[in-house]
Amino acid sequence: xxxxxxxxxxxxxxxxxxxxxxxxxxxxxxxxxxxxxxxxxxxxxxxxxxxxxxxxxxxxxxxxxxxxxxxxxxxxxxxxxxxxxxxxxxxxxxxxxxxxxxxxxxxxxxxxxxxxxxxxxxxxxxxxxxxxxxxxxxxxxxxxxxxxxxxxxxxxxxxxxxxxxxxxxxxxxxxxxxxxxxxxxxxxxxxxxxxxxxxxxxxxxxxxxxxxxxxxxxxxxxxxxxxxxxxxxxxxxxxxxxxxxxxxxxxxxxxxxxxxxxxxxxxxxxxxxxxxxxxxxxxxxxxxxxxxxxxxxxxxxxxxxxxxxxxxxx
Numbered sequence: 001x002x003x004x005x006x007x008x009x010x011x012x013x014x015x016x017x018x019x020x021x022x023x024x025x026x027x028x029x030x031x032x033x034x035x036x037x038x039x040x041x042x043x044x045x046x047x048x049x050x051x052x053x054x055x056x057x058x059x060x061x062x063x064x065x066x067x068x069x070x071x072x073x074x075x076x077x078x079x080x081x082x083x084x085x086x087x088x089x090x091x092x093x094x095x096x097x098x099x100x101x102x103x104x105x106x107x108x109x110x111x112x113x114x115x116x117x118x119x120x121x122x123x124x125x126x127x128x129x130x131x132x133x134x135x136x137x138x139x140x141x142x143x144x145x146x147x148x149x150x151x152x153x154x155x156x157x158x159x160x161x162x163x164x165x166x167x168x169x170x171x172x173x174x175x176x177x178x179x180x181x182x183x184x185x186x187x188x189x190x191x192x193x194x195x196x197x198x199x200x201x202x203x204x205x206x207x208x209x210x211x212x213x214x215x216x217x218x219x220x221x222x223x224x225x226x227x228x229x230x231x232x233x234x235x236x237x238x239x240x241x242x243x244x245x246x247x248x249x250x251x252x253x254x255x256x257x258x259x260x261x262x263x264x265x266x267x268x269x270x271x272x273x274x275x276x277x278x279x280x281x282x283x284x285x286x287x288x289x290x291x292x293x294x295x296x297x298x299x300x301x302x303x304x305x306x307x308x309x310x311x312x313x314x
Contacts, residue, residue: 025275056095079153
């Protein structure tokens with residue numbers, strides 16, 4: 001087996017594991033929030049939107065990075081449509097940007113809910129999220145519109161390639177994407193979480209508060225620590241891909257293909273790791289996830305004992 005073939009097999013295995021963890025974990029997150037009434041709060045609805053966008057990343061990555069060897073890609077006009085919709089990563093990056101914007105919304109929600117705990121006008125309420133969440137997706141689709149317009153199937157390379165309108169378009173596009181996908185979200189989250197850390201860990205004195213206030217402060221610290229961890233991992237996982245994209249746009253040197261694939265794998269891992277963080281850092285998430293899995297196992301055992309037939313519920 002050649003070194004390139006061994007490396008490609010390794011990437012396929014890594015992407016497969018990452019995508020499976022992504023889909024299983026994020027589906028579980030959606031069920032937990034929608035199934036249990038005590039989980040239906042604005043921040044958790046944002047976590048559901050984050051889970052949906054992360055699943056979109058994993059699902060649309062699979063044709064290119066998992067099934068590329070077995071997929072017989074059509075050519076011509078049909079091949080171009082396949083590139084725009086399925087195999088060209090357009091929806092992958094749409095989901096990724098929706099995920100980024102949702103993380104910013106979570107940072108805003110945390111800041112407003114802690115800074116203005118008794119003001120519905122200034123906080124992100126469930127009613128406001130009915131407008132905020134669709135706007136996240138409209139923005140993500142708008143930014144990724146060039147990919148839908150210019151991606152086409154290249155017969156020579158046997159892959160989807162963007163045919164930009166001008167030679168310098170990719171330079172502007174790469175810098176703009178680097179700002180939108182990484183720099184601006186990281187800056188906003190960094191500022192808001194720095195303010196929250198000062199508010200919760202340095203300004204609030206636990207020794208001078210009542211028992212009830214200490215419990216509220218402890219809960220706020222725990223939930224804030226969880227979303228800060230998610231945001232830090234986002235920054236770590238996204239920086240390599242943004243750097244590689246800008247480097248390729250401006251450099252005349254050929255970049256080793258495995259470096260680009262590894263940077264995309266980091267993005268895939270970012271979409272898979274969030275449910276793991278919730279289960280490790282949130283006792284409530286962990287308890288409800290365990291309850292759902294246990295209930296599913298009990299239902300399987302019951303159905304098996306009944307000869308594969310479930311009892312109807314009226």
